[in-house]
Amino acid sequence: MTVRVRFAPSPTGHLHIGGVRTALFNFLYARHTGGKFILRLEDTDADRNVPGAEQAFVDAFHWLGLTWDEGFDIGGPYGPYRCSERVAIYRSHADQLLAAGRAYACFCPQSDAKETPSEEEGGEGPAGAMGCSGGCASLAADEALRRIRAGEPHAIRFRAPSGPPIVVRDIIRGEIAFERDDLRDFVIIKRDGMPTYNFQVAIDDHLMAITHVIRGEEHLSNTPRQLLVYEAFGWQPPQFAHLPIVLDESRKKLSKRDPNVLPVSAYRERGYVPQAIVNFLALLGWSPGGEEEIFSLEALCERFDLDRVGRAGAVFDLAKFQWMANQYFKALAPHEAVRLIREQAGVLGYRLPPYADDSWLERAVSLVQDGLTCARDFFSAASVWLEPEVAYDEEARALLETEGAHRVIEAYLSACEQDPVWDEAANRARTQAVGRALGVKGKDLFMPIRAALTGQLHGPDLQKSMALLPREIAMERMRRALALSEARDHQGR
């Protein structure tokens, strides 16, 4: 039997990192086993559907390099793959259950008791929030039918039979037993005619011949209800694999609004390398066992298996993520990095200076690429070459105010004025000549120049850095640096 797995998001917002992780594990498992990966859209809550969300999923997965074999966008033999287009299917299944007496119409007013048992009252236990408290379960069939015909609003509840515990067989966690008494009668069709998740998911997974349900651990406690649905129809349930939850720094389930963890689209917008996200997420809850950590998508497909997925929740560690992002960004070929940077300039609406042609950009990136995590980082890392104005930081200012620095810059500037050649080699030679003439070397020679030109005491290789700056701008900065120290001199007297 070939493996069939699915990722079934609801289009209620952007795709977040936890969802990507779940999708990725499904994808990897399908590819590893030679099975099918299916994308289904669980859009049965019309009120919460966000327009554009489904396209955003598709775009995000394409960007990440995930591919699927059947889905709401491409169709397939088990369609439709949009739950809102399958309501007739859920209805007819509910009718079967109704006819068999395994479900009943519930006319109770919609329970507003969705709140958890009030903590203040010492907790009376879960109030009547679950199950039907109005006696609908024991209504005579013809009476129920009459009220339905009369147009009375109603939901359909599953009649949870008593019996032995329900056992979830989970590939990752083993067997987990749930008492049926804890389940009660749950709604399968809402009064608006839409199915609830626990009903819909079981029917779709069965009808779509899903063999393995791989999803987040938060779904574990719902699984027995779904198993009840399988049981009622006499279906063979799929295998389950509940993934450890992705946690934030305070060990809570990752929220969609976590300030540190961006929606996937945001990573794309900032010019991250998608493979970095895939690689990082693959290692969250799964371990390849060896000591390597950098894996291509292909390598992940080959190695991934459910038997090495962990059970404990995994914290999304931002620092490690950035490290991973950097691993990929600095491995980019120069022209690739430049492409991302140009794209990023577009996103930011940033106007690159006229001298920033491709070859200039390649030289510029190569000087800072080792430290970048995404294309957006380039604009701060390279600001000294990009921005017309220098901002002298405190250290630089202090240095420039010394007499030694003043002399070096003065000499360097006049050497520039006499020689129009401006490239790395010429600058290097000029620096050395100035050093000889002044009897200055080492830090005392290089630092003033660096400070004058970049406003900082640290940065990439000075000569390369300098060569990136047009001669006129460089000379202007030296003049400004001299003015800085002169101004101080006057003040001082």
Add this chain to the structure above:
RNA sequence: GGCCCCAUGGUCAAGUGGUUAAGACACCACCCUUUCACGGUGGUAACGGGGGUUCGAAUCCCCCUGGGGUCACCA
């Protein structure tokens, strides 16, 4: 609160009865570098607690503690 899951350094994690308890991120130190970053070397740091089982427990069992998830006519 009920039910359920989980528990190795700050974080990700290897480990499946006998190990000096890997590795990575982060952190610290040193080296490289005229600076910074990268890189290299080294270091600090863990089996939550208590009972068992066993010749021997991070590994198996029980209890406790702690953390998390879930309790909707959301998915």
